[in-house]
Amino acid sequence: xxxxxxxxxxxxxxxxERGYVGTSPKAIQQRAGAGQGSMYHHFKGKPELAxxxxxxxxxxxxxxxxxxxxxxxxxVERIADYLRRERDILRGCxxxxxxxxxxxxxxxVLRQPVAETFEHxxxxxxxxxxxxxxxxxxxxxxxxxxxxxxxxxxxQGGYVLARAAGSTEPFQQAAEGAIALLAARQLT
Amino acid sequence: xxxxxxxxxxxxxxxxERGYVGTSPKAIQQRAGAGQGSMYHHFKGKPELAxxxxxxxxxxxxxxxxxxxxxxxxxVERIADYLRRERDILRGCxxxxxxxxxxxxxxxVLRQPVAETFEHxxxxxxxxxxxxxxxxxxxxxxxxxxxxxxxxxxxQGGYVLARAAGSTEPFQQAAEGAIALLAARQLT
DNA sequence: GTCTATATACTGATAGAC
DNA sequence: GTCTATCAGTATATAGAC
Numbered sequence: 001x002x003x004x005x006x007x008x009x010x011x012x013x014x015x016x017e018r019g020y021v022g023t024s025p026k027a028i029q030q031r032a033g034a035g036q037g038s039m040y041h042h043f044k045g046k047p048e049l050a051x052x053x054x055x056x057x058x059x060x061x062x063x064x065x066x067x068x069x070x071x072x073x074x075x076v077e078r079i080a081d082y083l084r085r086e087r088d089i090l091r092g093c094x095x096x097x098x099x100x101x102x103x104x105x106x107x108x109v110l111r112q113p114v115a116e117t118f119e120h121x122x123x124x125x126x127x128x129x130x131x132x133x134x135x136x137x138x139x140x141x142x143x144x145x146x147x148x149x150x151x152x153x154x155x156q157g158g159y160v161l162a163r164a165a166g167s168t169e170p171f172q173q174a175a176e177g178a179i180a181l182l183a184a185r186q187l188t
Numbered sequence: 189x190x191x192x193x194x195x196x197x198x199x200x201x202x203x204x205e206r207g208y209v210g211t212s213p214k215a216i217q218q219r220a221g222a223g224q225g226s227m228y229h230h231f232k233g234k235p236e237l238a239x240x241x242x243x244x245x246x247x248x249x250x251x252x253x254x255x256x257x258x259x260x261x262x263x264v265e266r267i268a269d270y271l272r273r274e275r276d277i278l279r280g281c282x283x284x285x286x287x288x289x290x291x292x293x294x295x296x297v298l299r300q301p302v303a304e305t306f307e308h309x310x311x312x313x314x315x316x317x318x319x320x321x322x323x324x325x326x327x328x329x330x331x332x333x334x335x336x337x338x339x340x341x342x343x344q345g346g347y348v349l350a351r352a353a354g355s356t357e358p359f360q361q362a363a364e365g366a367i368a369l370l371a372a373r374q375l376t
Numbered sequence: 377g378t379c380t381a382t383a384t385a386c387t388g389a390t391a392g393a394c
Numbered sequence: 395g396t397c398t399a400t401c402a403g404t405a406t407a408t409a410g411a412c
Binding site: 191222223224225226229230 | 377378379380
């Protein structure tokens with residue numbers, strides 16, 4: 001892989017693990033196996049590298065979600081599959097993590113890819129739920145926008161609870177709790 | 189207020205806003221109006237101050253939750269009130285925020301107050317839901333443990349979505365989505 | 377208890393040789 | 395493109411005077 005690519009990838013990992021303020025140019029260089037001069041040749045500095053890394057992470061997550069939701073099944077099945085998907089729960093969400101960095105949230109350019117990732121995800125869930133209603137699988141009185149936001153929030157909050165507990169259990173409980181409530185709105 | 193108290197309070201605020209790695213002794217001193225020597229006289233260093241601040245924040249949040257759940261109403265009403273409570277949503281949760289700090293999560297002593305705060309909160313919600321079932325208000329087939337975890341996750345995830353969007357709207361949507369699903373399990 | 381002085385390491389970058 | 399040298403500023407303290 002090229003040096004700029006390795007630098008971006010290392011920055012993605014470090015932003016995920018340690019956040020913006022916890023990620024130093026030196027650490028990025030060491031993880032990428034690149035020298036000081038090399039990094040500053042390809043990127044103006046830490047903010048430019050962070051932007052490239054955040055955009056890359058956002059694209060990757062959106063592509064992953066797109067793939068997930070193209071699977072077959074009823075609306076509730078597809079959402080349950082999404083919530084139960086194999087995840088490295090204790091590492092947390094690489095996008096959600098960024099919402100705790102004041103430098104990211106305060107900068108419209110850095111925040112935009114994060115905002116778009118969640119907007120896209122919620123939009124995709126709205127589509128799945130609306131389809132379920134159109135097919136007569138789901139209660140048509142269900143508010144699809146609120147329900148979609150709830151599903152994404154359960155996921156992001158599940159990561160928080162799991163990391164607090166040092167265990168994946170609360171994540172799974174929250175996911176199953178949401179799935180059970182959704183399943184109760186299926187039409188038989 | 190005494191100097192140690194002001195130092196703890198300043199550390200609480202900075203940990204909330206900027207996290208462990210983003211909080212420097214110098215910034216703590218400035219916010220507290222205390223000098224270098226004064227801070228190191230009262231506390232061994234940053235780790236000790238952080239521990240005191242985290243414990244304090246955990247106690248305060250637990251007390252707040254305790255107060256909230258002692259209000260009257262049906263199980264669903266009390267949970268809805270909790271989710272709709274006046275909050276400074278875009279600032280995020282001072283406890284949930286800490287789960288993104290590797291230094292906090294990796295240290296059992298620093299993580300413990302965070303873990304206990306969420307355990308207590310989920311336990312309190314389990315009690316409210318169980319009471320609702322015992323009183324015949326709520327569907328007795330509802331899994332109270334999973335549902336309680338879901339409610340806390342919606343809250344924590346709602347903060348994440350709101351900060352990503354730069355707007356409180358997704359938080360409120362997620363909360364209303366959860367409330368509507370819960371309300372559907374009430375017995376008439 | 378609080379202050380100033382001092383110290384080592386790291387942060388984030390620039391300059392210029394190769 | 396990559397390397398080494400250099401730099402001002404910050405992080406996180408310790409020492410000792412007052």
